[in-house]
Amino acid sequence: MTGEPVLEIRNLSVEYGYDADAVRVLRDVNLTLHAGEVLGLAGESGCGKSTLAYAATRLLPPPGIITGGEVVFTSTRDDRRYDLLTATDDELRATRWEDTAIVFQGAMNSLNPVYRIGRQLTDAISAHRPEQSARQRRDRAAELLDMVGIPADRLRSYPHQLSGGMRQRVMIAMALALEPQLVIMDEPTTALDVVMQRQILQQLADLRTRLGFSVVFITHDVSLLIELADRIAVMYAGEIVEDATASQMYRTPRHPYTDGLLHSFPPLHGPRQELGGIPGAPPDLMSLPRGCTFAPRCRVALDRCRDERPALTATAFADREPHRRVACFQHEREAAAIPPSLTVM
Amino acid sequence: MRYLLRRAAFYLLTAWAAITLNFLIPRMLPGDPVRSLIARFQGRISVEATESLYILFGLDEQKSLWQQYLDYWGNLLSGNLGLSFAYFPTPVVDIIEQSLPWTLALVGLSTILSFVLGTMLGVWVGWRRGTWADGLLPVTNFLSAIPYFWIGLIAIAVFAVAWPIFPASGGFDPGLIPSATPEFIGSAIYHGLLPAFTIVISSVAGWILGMRNMMVTVSSEDYVTVAHAKGLPERRVMIGYAARNAVLPNVSGFALSLGFIVGGTLVTEMVFTYPGIGYMLFQAVGAKDYPLMQGFFLIITLSVLVANMLADIAYAVLDPRTRQEG
Incomplete structure (x- = not known):
């Protein structure tokens, strides 16, 4: 299905705060992204999705601290391989945007209000490709805008003269400026209306087919991911609880939390049915339960779940689904977890 | 336009x-x-x-x-503002003409110096927040909290009396006639150093604090994170993305303070017996010299207006969002 690993996140842990009060928001997260893959990262607000993206690119704002782990990037174009977390500042700066570009959550605030769009598109190019002439850079910027369907004369516009959708498309164009191998998208369409969201995602899919970069797509909208992503990782309270291909996750969610997420949006086809939420609220990261973090909200929790924390491991059906991992003791439950209304499709 | x-x-x-x-x-x-x-x-x-x-x-x-x-x-x-009472029959315009350049040079230059220095330090302290650089703030705030006349008097006591490095009063050596000779200009600069120093010391903290706080605010904006993510050199992120946006409120503050230059720092000119507008205004008030006061007020009002206008223009140049097109 997929190629070599591009980004390997191993045992990544992040804390907010400096002393005894520090909150562990990411606990030993392991995740691998393969070349050409679209990996969806889903979960409720505050589960650590964005923190994961910021930490993996070392952009975590204070007081966030990476307390352990490694993030290994392997280039598919040459044989460069490095740990982002131990690279020096200069090495890191040289590889940023060149290897990994990011489209941030706040489309509205991601552009510098006092510079023209053109300047913001070209300054990444001039920082990384100083040998290019101003003319080449400008042509490239026009080409990038054209790629996302914005006329080139917009290069002379200021951000406040563009609509929200245009700004987000400018951000996508900017992310592709240096043809990165990996693009991280942190809720890129959350602030937009559904029509614009659809347009941008379509455009993104086309661009990905043409340019062949890998994508980490972060969103709380699981229905979007099922359509868009090759593989989905579901996060809960700072941990990955399930990691499976989109279709596996959709048809047979193995973790009760994933099951709950899949039941929390309405299917477009099939009979009408009651939407089931997940009762309760995400746990307080300051005082996590001793056992499985999801146990207090889980419908099928056993006594064991409240005492022991399940590791993210292969499922009981490892021979059928070799890449799949789930952090639940009851991963062998096959039938019970299938949402009946969704299997009909 | x-x-x-x-x-x-x-x-x-x-x-x-x-x-x-x-x-x-x-x-x-x-x-x-x-x-x-x-x-x-x-x-x-x-x-x-x-x-x-x-x-x-x-x-x-x-x-x-x-x-x-x-x-x-x-x-x-026709440039006729009447005659002064206190210096009768000297025309008010002549008195303003004589005292304005002194104030403009002394207070103007030290205000600009204070703004540039304070803003640059503020950028640096704000960018390095949470490090030892934050220790600069209590020091400068302490200096600005001291009443100005006291700083002036201490400066005179230390640098003009205890160690007579600088003259204690006046705008130039009394033995010289105001003219464009190097000797006179040298003397004027020499006399201006101590008052200028005290003005900078007492006003720089405001610029540092304002700029530092704006830097801290702007540094957490998404576009600064994007600039980091783009792998731009750190200086470029600090200047072009963070400071460039953080400086906007400081610029309008600066333009407004330009307007108050002409009002002169009354206290500075009194403490240092400096022949500027502030000192003359003080004399005019003492002598109930209405035409002179009126003339000064006119000049002060007009200069505040001009400063405001400069602030508007500067803002329009620096912040594209304030330009209304169409």
């Missing part, structure tokens, strides 16, 4: 209102300048002289207020 024209029209209107008020207020006060002049000469003035004084001040009773107003404008446009 239309934006600038509209602003210019607004400022012309404001200037007209200010000048008209400046004309009306002294005329609404009890008494008139001639009577105070007579009082000053304690009756040793003839009736004819009194009458000619009334005509000279444009106060001969027959004229209507409207006619006076028109005459006032006529005088103003």
Whole structure:
């Protein structure tokens, strides 16, 4: 299905705060992204999705601290391989945007209000490709805008003269400026209306087919991911609880939390049915339960779940689904977890 | 362009209102300048002289207020602001001409220096927040919390009396005649150093603090994170993305403070007996010299307006969002 690993996140842990009060928001997260893959990262607000993206690119704002782990990037174009977390500042700066570009959550605030769009598109190019002439850079910027369907004369516009959708498309164009191998998208369409969201995602899919970069797509909208992503990782309270291909996750969610997420949006086809939420609220990261973090909200929790924390491991059906991992003791439950209304499709 | 024209029209209107008020207020006060002049000469003035004084001040009773107003404008446009009482019969314009350059040079240069220095330090301290650089703030805040006259007096006591490195008062060496010779200019600069130093010391903290806080705010903006993510050199992120946006409130603060330069730091000029507008204004108030005060107020009002206008232009240049197109 997929190629070599591009980004390997191993045992990544992040804390907010400096002393005894520090909150562990990411606990030993392991995740691998393969070349050409679209990996969806889903979960409720505050589960650590964005923190994961910021930490993996070392952009975590204070007081966030990476307390352990490694993030290994392997280039598919040459044989460069490095740990982002131990690279020096200069090495890191040289590889940023060149290897990994990011489209941030706040489309509205991601552009510098006092510079023209053109300047913001070209300054990444001039920082990384100083040998290019101003003319080449400008042509490239026009080409990038054209790629996302914005006329080139917009290069002379200021951000406040563009609509929200245009700004987000400018951000996508900017992310592709240096043809990165990996693009991280942190809720890129959350602030937009559904029509614009659809347009941008379509455009993104086309661009990905043409340019062949890998994508980490972060969103709380699981229905979007099922359509868009090759593989989905579901996060809960700072941990990955399930990691499976989109279709596996959709048809047979193995973790009760994933099951709950899949039941929390309405299917477009099939009979009408009651939407089931997940009762309760995400746990307080300051005082996590001793056992499985999801146990207090889980419908099928056993006594064991409240005492022991399940590791993210292969499922009981490892021979059928070799890449799949789930952090639940009851991963062998096959039938019970299938949402009946969704299997009909 | 239309934006600038509209602003210019607004400022012309404001200037007209200010000048008209400046004309009306002294005329609404009890008494008139001639009577105070007579009082000053304690009756040793003839009736004819009194009458000619009334005509000279444009106060001969027959004229209507409207006619006076028109005459006032006529005088103003031909650069005639009347005669000073305290320095009678020197025209007010001459006194302003003499004292304005001193204030502009001393307070103007030290305000600019203080702004540039404070903003640069603020950028640096704000960018390195949470490090030892934050230790600079209590020090500068302490300096700005000291009453200014006290800093001035301490500076004189230390640098002019205990170690006589700098002169204690005046704008230039009394033995010299004001002229464009290197000797005179050197003397003027030498006399200006100590007052300039005290002004910078006491005002720099405000710029540092304002800029530092804006830097901290702007540094957490998404576009700064994007700039980091793009792998731009750190200096470029700090200057082009963070400082470039953080400086906006400081720029308007600076333009406003330019307006107060002409008002002079009254206290500075008093402490250092510096021959600028502030010192002369102090003298004028003491001598109830209405024409001189009126002249100074006019200059101060106009310069505040000009400074505001500069602030508007600077803002429009620096922040594209304030430019209204179409």
